[in-house]
Amino acid sequence: MKFFLLILKNLRRSKLRTTLTALAVMVMVTICTEMMTILFWVHQHVHTQASQSKLLVSERWVAPSCIPARYLSLLTCQEGVEDWTLWNLYTGFLDASRQQNRKGFGLATRPDNLIAMHLGLEKLDPAAVEALKREKTGAILSADIMQQMGWKVGQQFTVLSSSHPNKDLRFKIVGVLPPGEYTRNFFFREDYFEEGTGNKETITCVWLLLRDAGTARRVADRIQEQFQHYQPELKVENESAGVARFVSREEAILSIIELVAGILVLDMVIVLSNSISVATRERKVEMAVLKVLGFEPLTIMLLVIAEAMLIGAISGFVGAGLSWLCSTLAVHGILPSRIATRIFINFPIQTEMILWGAFIGAFVGFIGSVVPAWNARKVKVSDVFAKIA
């Protein structure tokens, strides 16, 4: 603590350089936190949150899957099934421009157990579900779509269907999905789907909720066995496997994200290392004076490292804090929906990321300052003063 003032004052030595270094770290931490959020989200869904006791049943060989509706009763009456729901996919354009970025992916489902059967809808307002139960044409839309289209709850809209030609459906907005999970989706009632499209024969997929993971495995084996000679044949996987399958398709993109995050961290290390090296070189005489006054080589080394870690931690904290602020403002609709802000809506930054930002900054500061600090440690007093003389 005694040396804190000295470290702090050293940062004020070259305000321009400190500011530029801090800005560089801030920008990179901002990008890093968003990338970490995406990777964290994927990891959490594949490995942690995705329930092992929920099964996803779809058609084995065809995508998009098309299960005969008559299978439904055979699937849901399996012993151990506690609850179930279904999805029917209904895609289309949200306005007449028919631009790709105006596309929405509707999921026709049961409204009564909407929250219980869908991961990520835990924070959905129950009033929206109640409204969906009352309103046959009701739809609950993602915050992203709502912002992009500038729609409000209570408003009506028409989807120009691309999956069901000439079966455009008109909906009434009854609620907004919590941010994070379903970014370009909207949920609506299965009975309205059947009525509107006339499709009562097929289902895209069925979700089964089982008592526990063991039951889920047994039921999955039983369904595979029972339906192996049916046409079409069925595929059963648990929810995490379903997410993993999605992820595996996007694996290349995720690898790129990981690589870019790694490069950014390395870049931060270089920027900070360079800045600290310059600062240390400029202060060689001061380092020598500190040694003369009795500062041990290790203390001098720690002072340099602490200085870099402090600048890194502060910049990281501010950078991640700004990302969190932008994300929060975007999620609450205060920031307009643009390409730049949509990522914040799709992958909202959690509050704890601010601390992670500070940690990343401090870590980068530590790595980046090791070499300059080691050089400062080795400053030879007699050589420095001989050069001055």
Added chain:
Amino acid sequence: MNANPLIVVEKVAKEYARGSERISVLRSVNLEILSGDFVALIGPSGSGKTTLLNLIAGLDQPTRGRVLFDGLEISKLDETRLARWRTNAVGFVFQFFHLIPVLTAYENVELPLLLLNMTARRRREQVEKVLDLVGLTHRLHHRPGQLSGGEQQRVGIARALVTDPKLIVADEPTGDLDSVKSREILDLLQSLQQELKKTILLVTHDPTAAARARRVLRIDKGALVEERTSPERQRRALRPVAGAPG
């Protein structure tokens, strides 16, 4: 002045390597400095003054021979132990002051005390005491850039004194000052020696500055000769400087 030697330099040699060539800067130097003495070390540039000063102050290690400070062989200490020793034993005054520009006069003087196990209150008392001693209580919160050269050197002297060391080493302390300020600084060093009984080792080119010392040593081509000793010292008939080869 105490008759016991504070510093004993025995057959000290210092060589540097320049490529394959060995350059001898000091050649078998012997020296004793009594506690409370005021010694000036003079000599032309490159004669080895600062090298000897560095060896006595524990900033460098001799190639041969040994340096004892108050009975402790400092030439055997490693860098870390030397640093700890310096905090308490030696105060340094530099030609170019070498104050930390981002710190105030007060903070610059407080710096060596941060290394000691002292409460903030004790540190404050000590810093204010030495700044009062050098007449700078009105400039406590000024940064070096806001002080004159003479004032900066006073801060440098206060910093050297703040840990209450036995030895004050001053390397050309008036080299960057005008004659009036030089006189003030030399008066101050002299009063420290007389009133606080500090041992002062002054390296200088300036004969006027050297004249303030009780004892003047000349170093030339790595060898040391006694140039002038005060009558008092002569009476004590202490061992003269010896050992310069040739």
